[in-house]
Amino acid sequence: xxxxxxxxxxxxxxxxxxxxxxxxxxxxxxxxxxADPMLYMLGLxxxxxxLLPDVAGMPYLTFLAAGTVAYSTMNAAxxxxxxxxxxxxxxxxxxxxxxxxxxxxxxxxxxxxxxAVSKSLLSGLAILAVIWGLGLYGxxxxxxxxxxxxxLIGFCFGGMGLVMNAxxxxxxxxxxxxxxxxxxxxxxxGVFFPVSQLPPLLQAVSAWLPLxxxxxxxxxxxxxxxxxxxxxxVLALLAYGSAGFVVALALTxxxxxx
Amino acid sequence: MLTVHGLTKRYGDAExxxxxxxxxxxxxxxxxxxxxxxxxxxxxxxxxxxxxxxAGQIELAGIPVxxxxxxxxxxxxxxxxxxxxxxDFSVRENLVAYGRYFGMGRAEITARVPELxxxxxxxxxxxxxxxxxxxxxxxxxxxxxxxxxxxxILFLDxxxxxxxxxARHLIWQGLRRLxxxxxxxxxxxxxxxxxxxxxxxxxxxxxGRVVAEGAPRALIESHIEPAVVEVYGDGLADWTRERALAAxxxxxTVGETLFCYTDDAQRxxxxxxxxxxxxxxxxxxxxxxxxxxxxGRDLRD
Numbered sequence: 001x002x003x004x005x006x007x008x009x010x011x012x013x014x015x016x017x018x019x020x021x022x023x024x025x026x027x028x029x030x031x032x033x034x035a036d037p038m039l040y041m042l043g044l045x046x047x048x049x050x051l052l053p054d055v056a057g058m059p060y061l062t063f064l065a066a067g068t069v070a071y072s073t074m075n076a077a078x079x080x081x082x083x084x085x086x087x088x089x090x091x092x093x094x095x096x097x098x099x100x101x102x103x104x105x106x107x108x109x110x111x112x113x114x115x116a117v118s119k120s121l122l123s124g125l126a127i128l129a130v131i132w133g134l135g136l137y138g139x140x141x142x143x144x145x146x147x148x149x150x151x152l153i154g155f156c157f158g159g160m161g162l163v164m165n166a167x168x169x170x171x172x173x174x175x176x177x178x179x180x181x182x183x184x185x186x187x188x189x190g191v192f193f194p195v196s197q198l199p200p201l202l203q204a205v206s207a208w209l210p211l212x213x214x215x216x217x218x219x220x221x222x223x224x225x226x227x228x229x230x231x232x233x234v235l236a237l238l239a240y241g242s243a244g245f246v247v248a249l250a251l252t253x254x255x256x257x258x
Numbered sequence: 259m260l261t262v263h264g265l266t267k268r269y270g271d272a273e274x275x276x277x278x279x280x281x282x283x284x285x286x287x288x289x290x291x292x293x294x295x296x297x298x299x300x301x302x303x304x305x306x307x308x309x310x311x312x313a314g315q316i317e318l319a320g321i322p323v324x325x326x327x328x329x330x331x332x333x334x335x336x337x338x339x340x341x342x343x344x345x346d347f348s349v350r351e352n353l354v355a356y357g358r359y360f361g362m363g364r365a366e367i368t369a370r371v372p373e374l375x376x377x378x379x380x381x382x383x384x385x386x387x388x389x390x391x392x393x394x395x396x397x398x399x400x401x402x403x404x405x406x407x408x409x410x411i412l413f414l415d416x417x418x419x420x421x422x423x424x425a426r427h428l429i430w431q432g433l434r435r436l437x438x439x440x441x442x443x444x445x446x447x448x449x450x451x452x453x454x455x456x457x458x459x460x461x462x463x464x465x466g467r468v469v470a471e472g473a474p475r476a477l478i479e480s481h482i483e484p485a486v487v488e489v490y491g492d493g494l495a496d497w498t499r500e501r502a503l504a505a506x507x508x509x510x511t512v513g514e515t516l517f518c519y520t521d522d523a524q525r526x527x528x529x530x531x532x533x534x535x536x537x538x539x540x541x542x543x544x545x546x547x548x549x550x551x552x553x554g555r556d557l558r559d
Contacts, residue, residue, distance in 0.1 A: 013358035020355070021346040093342035099308060100336040101359035101407075102328040257308050258269075 002250045005106045014098065014111025015118070018084075022119075033079075033119070034126040037072035041065055041127070044192070056194045058223055062136045066219035067191035069127045069146060073153040074211055076123035078182060080116040081161035082174045088112075089165065095256065105257060109249055113158045120154030121147075131222060138224015146221050153214045156237040159244030160210070166251035185211040190219075210240040259284040259411060259442045260305070265314035267300055267466075274300045276466035278314070284410075287433070287443040289453040289460030289474075291545075293553050297466040298446040299339065302413050305444070306331060319410060332360065335404030339415040341396050343388050349399055350375070350384045353406055360407040370406060377432065378402035394425025401432055411442040418452060430455060450546040464553045474545050481548045483507050483519040487526045490515045491536040505529035512555055519543065 022029060041064055049060035056063055088094040095108050128146055130136075137143045164177045188202060189195065189211035195203055206212050213233040220227040227233065265278040275297045282288040292298050303309050305316055307327025316323040321330040344352050353374055357367035375381040378398040383391065391399065397417065404412060417433075418426040433456055437443060447453050453460050454474045461471040470477055478484075487506075489497070498516055502509050505526045506518035518526050523540050530536055 010361070013355075013361075016358065017344070017355050020351070021344075024346070092345055093340060094344055096338065097342040097344070097356070098359055100306065100331070100334075100338065101356065102331040102361070103359050104328070 001253070002246060005110065005246060005249055006104065007106060007110055010103055010107040011111035011114060014103070014108050015115050017094075017098075018088075018111070018115040019118070030122070030126075033076055033123055034072070037068050037075065037123070037127065038130060041068040041130070056196075059136075061134075062222065063194075063219070064192065065127065065131050065134075065136045066222035067215055069124055069131070069150065069222070070153055070189075070211060070214040070218045071186060071191045072127050073120040073124040073150050074157045074182070074185075074214065077116045077120040077154040077157040078161045078177075080119045081112060081158050081165055082168075082177065083171065085112050085116075085162065085165045086168060086171065086174075089252075089256070090168075099256070105253055106249060109162060109245070109252060113155070113162065113245060116158035116161070117151055117154035120158070121150055124150030124153070137222055142221050142224055142226070146218055149214070149217045149221065152217075152234065152237045152241075156210050156214070156241035156244075159241035159248065161244070162248035163244050163251065166248045166255055185209050188212075190215045210237055213237055259286075259319060260288075260444065261315075261317045262305070263315045265301070265304060265316065266312045267297075267304060267309065268312050274466050275304065275311075278463075278466070278468060280461060280468070282411075282442060282444060284442055285437070285440050286458045287437050287445060287456050289457030290444065290446040290463060291448065291450070291453055291460055291549060292446075292463030293448065296463040296553075298463055299415060300466075301463070302336075302415055302444070302446060305413065306334065306336065332407065333410045335407070335409035335412045337397075337400050337404050337412065337414040337417050339419065341400055343396060343399060343403070345388045348385050348387055349380055349391070352388065352399060353403055356403045357406045362407060367406065370408075374402040374405060377405065377435075379428070392425070394421050394428060397421060397425065397429055398432065401429065405436075409441075411444065412436065414443065414445045416447055417445065418447070418449065426452070450544060450549055454545045462549060462552055469552045470548065477548050478543055478545060482543045482551060483521055484543055485520050485523040486541055486543045486547060487518040487520065487523055487530075488515055488539040488541075489518060489530065489536055490538075493533055493535050497530070497533050497536060501529050501533075510555075517547075519547070 045061035045064045049064070052060045098108055099105065124146070128143065131143065164174060168174060188198065188206045189209050195206050195212065198206060213236040217227050217230065217233045260280065260282040262278055262280040265275055266273065267275040278301060290298050290301065304311050305318065305323065307324035307330060310324055318330040319333050323330050344355060347355055350371055353371050354367050357370070372381070375384055378401065380395060380399060380402070383395065388396065401417070418429050421429065433443065445456060457474060459471070459473050460477070461468045463469070470481060472480070494514065494516055498511060502516060502518065506520050508519040510517045520526050527538070527540065530538055
């Protein structure tokens with residue numbers, strides 16, 4: 001049954017639980033989450049970048065860095081609500097224990113979503129730090145606006161991923177989501193090359209994908225421009241994330257509370 | 259403390275709980291017995307307000323459930339059937355994290371933890387990871403965790419399943435201390451000895467309905483003859499045919515064993531004398547006999 005979530009501050013202990021566990025393993029977790037996108041960005045950025053002229057009016061490394069902010073934020077949120085949330089829900093039965101306390105599924109799921117947003121903030125900030133460190137930006141003050149954009153991207157993909165979490169019988173199932181949703185988005189939404197290089201049909205598809213909206217916000221901010229159509233992009237990311245969360249709530253309720 | 263009236267839950271065509279009525283008094287230990295699939299766990303989930311009933315009323319300490327389930331759950335401690343301790347936390351951290359779900363502040367929980375560790379006999383394991391605990395220790399910690407917010411009523415879903423005898427006795431000791439301290443307990447189990455030991459009153463559930471209710475002793479007295487002679491060995495079939503009807507008030511053959519229920523065990527034993535190949539066990543009847551009489555001997559899978 002689809003209904004609006006009933007949110008309250010009671011999600012905080014759920015968030016806090018995840019934070020305390022994360023804190024125990026913070027260093028390896030940060031390295032594990034951040035090394036990968038950083039290596040891709042620097043390896044391809046310098047390696048491939050040295051062979052290329054400017055891409056979309058900027059050095060390839062800058063182009064790629066802007067895409068990587070969005071891409072690595074998406075990945076951080078997705079991995080958190082897929083593998084980690086699934087462990088807590090299905091394998092460790094942590095959610096069952098929490099639901100026996102005066103907590104609702106809305107609290108638990110929102111706590112998980114906010115935690116995914118927090119993890120993606122960390123991921124986005126790390127890439128942003130590299131952008132600052134290597135001076136890949138146009139206007140420092142505009143790059144600060146990337147921080148709320150990162151939160152928005154985390155919310156969007158956290159909410160969507162929770163739907164997968166709700167319907168998955170096992171970890172293996174998540175591979176479908178990566179193969180059918182995440183990887184195509186990485187290739188179609190302008191992380192590695194401009195969307196304008198794609199055939200018109202694929203460009204039309206790309207315009208509907210949430211990662212495109214994320215990159216359309218992040219890239220101009222890196223280069224030092226105010227993005228076009230801010231309202232549309234923000235709304236798209238909010239819509240995907242909220243719709244995902246509401247559907248995930250209904251599906252998870254059917255899974256756990258029946 | 260807890261009243262249930264006409265509670266009904268359906269899944270599709272299957273009616274899992276069928277018009278259940280229960281009344282549990284403050285300070286009593288109430289047992290819910292039943293074979294697998296009788297509706298025990300579904301009933302507990304309904305009482306917690308985790309799932310919505312299709313009909314019926316539940317009131318817990320005067321609070322209607324599920325309408326005000328959140329409020330009711332502030333007063334309930336739950337020991338679930340399957341351990342769901344947080345494996346990423348130590349023993350102490352498990353208690354602290356759980357207290358937060360009840361809205362308790364850090365100081366309040368910290369003050370409570372030593373008492374809970376003592377209760378669980380885990381003071382020496384306070385900083386151990388969960389993976390290092392034995393099955394019995396995990397259960398004791400789960401019980402302590404259920405007490406973190408000092409609830410009035412405890413729901414225990416098969417609290418000693420899978421434990422060795424030593425560990426079971428430790429859990430029982432803990433539960434007796436809680437009963438002595440005035441807590442109300444609702445306990446599901448399919449161990450009859452556990453129910454006989456702990457429960458002041460119990461209800462036997464089958465196919466989602468209460469088939470008998472009362473104090474364990476009273477149930478045995480009202481449903482079954484006081485003694486049982488179990489007879490087995492070569493020549494049982496002949497003896498059953500020739501003697502059983504006269505010697506026993508009521509009998510039942512299950513596999514290779516004849517259960518002979520009687521007021522006068524001596525008469526049965528005398529009747530067994532001409533058949534020395536038969537072996538027998540004479541014992542007082544117990545709750546299990548009542549249970550099997552009421553719910554049958556078929557396997558429930």
